[in-house]
Amino acid sequence: MxxxxxxxxxxxxxxxxxxxxxxxxxxxxxxxxxxxxxxxxxxxxxxxxxxxxxxxxxxxxxxxxxxxxxxxxxxxxxxxxxxxxxxxxxxxxxxxxxxxxxxxxxxxxxxxxxxxxxxxxxxxxxxxxxxxxxxxxxxxxxxxxxxxxxxxxxxxxxxxxxxxTGTLEGGRPVVSGTIGCWVGESEVADLLRGAEKAHEGVAIGSYPFFREGRTGANFVVRSPDPALVEACLRDLSDALEAQGHRVVPGGI
Amino acid sequence: MxxxxxxxxxxxxxxxxxxxxxxxxxxxxxxxxxxxxxxxxxxxxxxxxxxxxxxxxxxxxxxxxxxxxxxxxxxxxxxxxxxxxxxxxxxxxxxxxxxxxxxxxxxxxxxxxxxxxxxxxxxxxxxxxxxxxxxxxxxxxxxxxxxxxxxxxxxxxxxxxxxxTGTLEGGRPVVSGTIGCWVGESEVADLLRGAEKAHEGVAIGSYPFFREGRTGANFVVRSPDPALVEACLRDLSDALEAQGHRVVPGGI
The missing domain is CATH 3.40.980.10 (MoaB/Mog-like domain)
Known part of the structure; x- marks a missing residue:
């Protein structure tokens, strides 16, 4: 790129x-x-x-x-x-x-x-x-x-x-994709760090919450490159599921 | 003071x-x-x-x-x-x-x-x-x-x-008082400026709104000195009423 x-x-x-x-x-x-x-x-x-x-x-x-x-x-x-x-x-x-x-x-x-x-x-x-x-x-x-x-x-x-709107010069819009998981973010911190490192140019944010008596987190992947966001989300989902966590596309 | x-x-x-x-x-x-x-x-x-x-x-x-x-x-x-x-x-x-x-x-x-x-x-x-x-x-x-x-x-x-709470050293809390009026703030701008000048140590904020099809504004008087806030609010109310505006204590 x-x-x-x-x-x-x-x-x-x-x-x-x-x-x-x-x-x-x-x-x-x-x-x-x-x-x-x-x-x-x-x-x-x-x-x-x-x-x-x-x-x-x-x-x-x-x-x-x-x-x-x-x-x-x-x-x-x-x-x-x-x-x-x-x-x-x-x-x-x-x-x-x-x-x-x-x-x-x-x-x-x-x-x-x-x-x-x-x-x-x-x-x-x-x-x-x-x-x-x-x-x-x-x-x-x-x-x-x-x-x-x-x-x-x-x-x-x-x-x-x-x-x-439309009158200011800019670059490519940053696009983002979100997945959610009923998991404490601290349990998957290494995995998140690894996914961000493996996809140069993305930023992954981790947003924990406590809802319905359970701990969960949404993970937001951002980049101006939509293909990169998609690839990173896919790898992140695979890694989470390999650890036994169910992934909710679009976030919880 | x-x-x-x-x-x-x-x-x-x-x-x-x-x-x-x-x-x-x-x-x-x-x-x-x-x-x-x-x-x-x-x-x-x-x-x-x-x-x-x-x-x-x-x-x-x-x-x-x-x-x-x-x-x-x-x-x-x-x-x-x-x-x-x-x-x-x-x-x-x-x-x-x-x-x-x-x-x-x-x-x-x-x-x-x-x-x-x-x-x-x-x-x-x-x-x-x-x-x-x-x-x-x-x-x-x-x-x-x-x-x-x-x-x-x-x-x-x-x-x-x-x-x-209560562990940090501070001064006197700033207190505030509010009055509201169904008036465009631009109609009473001079009056507000005058009231602020007449009461050294207060700050008056003017917060216009459009509600129920009418223009109104709330005026907030702030100071660490409660007596000063009260005196300024009283003078401001008198001045607004002298111009024929009905004042709503506490704001609208």
């Missing part, structure tokens, strides 16, 4: 409400799944509070070492929405009122009381940005360089990702 | 299964809530994959700038469980078999097939570590310096935190 370019992305989740425990994040898992389909791996996530310095540090570290950087949260109309200012500062760019964003807000709020000073905040972008369509509510997301600035409310975030 | 020492913690969530989107993290929100009660603020979270370098970098950055560092995940018996090795390497410490941990495993697995080589991995700790009781399954968590190494499976993590 020739070596392939691996595409990576990072995510910064911005919001005191996540760090206080008030709100359960839903965007990490959704973005991860969406990226997989685009052939891009989610390499790292950071969750930071509504603070200029914390956002700036994370942005400047992660945008450089990944192909893409996504952020969620902090782009609304209130005083705690500082994502645009923090990212502009991190990039050394001024913040401008984006004419196209302003026109979108003017249209959206035309029969909703008009664009107040607070609402106009949602038309502010770092200079040179383009917009990410928001099919759910008015205010658009923002793209500047390799950074995608998205809303925090999960169904709005999902709509923005939907608008980006 | 005299200035108080602020205690902070960071969390590293370790696991390819979170970054692939396979598993929805549950530990961030639980740890955040638990820390609040201990008077410790969760300052930052990083989610990294099962990679020595990624874990090591996060550990060495976060352990230094926080009072406490927690990790979840990667302490099981299989080949992808490398948290102990990565943290020991980051600290420049050897990994040893911890006699007390080994004794716990010997007891736990006595009538479960004994301690195999794979299971014995769960007795490995950085040299000089102490143990965090695991009331749910056998393998203990690990404390080394200001780092708390915990399991990734949420009910086991919760059990370990339960065992740590």
């Amino acid at each position: 020739t070596s392939e370019r691996i595409w990576t992305a990072a995510l910064i989740v911005i919001g005191d409400e996540i760090l206080s425990g008030r709100t359960q994040d839903r965007n990490v898992a959704h973005l991860a799944s969406w990226l997989n389909v685009q052939g891009i791996g989610l390499a790292e996530v950071r969750i930071v509070g509504d603070r200029m310095d914390a956002i700036g540090e994370a942005v400047n570290t992660l945008r450089i070492r990944n192909d893409y950087l996504f952020t969620t949260g902090g782009i609304g109309p209130t005083h705690d929405d500082i994502t645009v200012d923090a990212i502009a500062a991190a990039l050394g760019l001024p913040v401008i009122e984006h004419p196209e964003a302003r026109a979108i807000l003017d249209g959206y709020y035309a029969d909703r009381g008009g664009v107040s000073v607070a609402r106009a905040r949602m038309a502010r972008t770092p200079e040179g940005a383009s917009l990410i369509p928001n099919r759910v509510s008015g205010a658009p997301g923002i793209r500047i360089a390799n950074i995608f600035i998205m809303a925090g409310v999960p169904h709005i975030t999902a709509g923005m990702l939907d608008a980006l | 005299t200035s108080e020492r602020i205690w902070t913690a960071a969390l590293i969530v370790i696991g390819d299964e979170i970054l692939s989107g396979r598993t929805q993290d549950r530990n961030v929100a639980h740890l955040a809530s638990w820390l609040n009660v201990q008077g410790i603020g969760l300052a930052e979270v990083r989610i990294v994959g099962d990679r020595m370098d990624a874990i090591g970098e996060a550990v060495n950055t976060l352990r230094i700038r926080n009072d406490y560092l927690f990790t979840t995940g990667g302490i099981g018996p299989t080949h992808d469980d490398i948290t102990v090795d990565a943290i020991a390497a980051a600290l420049g410490l050897p990994v040893i078999e911890h006699p007390e941990a080994r004794a716990i495993l010997d007891g736990y697995y006595a009538d479960r097939g004994g301690v195999s080589v794979a299971r014995a991995r769960m007795a490995r700790t950085p040299e000089g570590a102490s143990l965090i009781p695991n009331r749910v399954s056998g393998a203990p968590g690990i404390r080394i310096a200001n780092i708390f190494i915990m399991a990734g499976v949420p009910h086991i993590t919760a059990g370990m935190l339960d065992a740590l």
Whole structure:
């Protein structure tokens, strides 16, 4: 197999409400799944509070070492929405009122009381940005360089990702296959390690559980090469069955 | 009000299964809530994959700038469980078999097939570590310096935190109060900003929603000083009602 370019992305989740425990994040898992389909791996996530310095540090570290950087949260109309200012500062760019964003807000709020000073905040972008369509509510997301600035409310975030589908360059999607077994993972640890070693280019994850009073585990084989995933799953199944364990294709 | 020492913690969530989107993290929100009660603020979270370098970098950055560092995940018996090795390497410490941990495993697995080589991995700790009781399954968590190494499976993590309750020095717990309003947050943005400015030491978060066909928002006031939270909530309620909005105590 020739070596392939691996595409990576990072995510910064911005919001005191996540760090206080008030709100359960839903965007990490959704973005991860969406990226997989685009052939891009989610390499790292950071969750930071509504603070200029914390956002700036994370942005400047992660945008450089990944192909893409996504952020969620902090782009609304209130005083705690500082994502645009923090990212502009991190990039050394001024913040401008984006004419196209302003026109979108003017249209959206035309029969909703008009664009107040607070609402106009949602038309502010770092200079040179383009917009990410928001099919759910008015205010658009923002793209500047390799950074995608998205809303925090999960169904709005999902709509923005939907608008980006197919527009980002990536590699082959990582595919995965799962088998399950009613066995303690510690009983088959050597076997798992051996299967991973025997198939260069796969990663095997072991996910134990306790259910119906019994111990079990699911084994997930991942690789961008579907044939490799299949071969590894087959060998792993054979090895488990040779030890007397019944294998459940697709997982338990 | 005299200035108080602020205690902070960071969390590293370790696991390819979170970054692939396979598993929805549950530990961030639980740890955040638990820390609040201990008077410790969760300052930052990083989610990294099962990679020595990624874990090591996060550990060495976060352990230094926080009072406490927690990790979840990667302490099981299989080949992808490398948290102990990565943290020991980051600290420049050897990994040893911890006699007390080994004794716990010997007891736990006595009538479960004994301690195999794979299971014995769960007795490995950085040299000089102490143990965090695991009331749910056998393998203990690990404390080394200001780092708390915990399991990734949420009910086991919760059990370990339960065992740590009251043992960590912290400050005054942050308390919060919430009011709700059927209003678009952009209509009251100035009012929120003003209320936060008028009460130094509080943070006000604004959390909009769309429900039952109407726009609303909850406003959360946070501070370690309960009197300050109450005073700010009262002023905020008065200001909202003066603008003709009905306020729902406790939030909507």
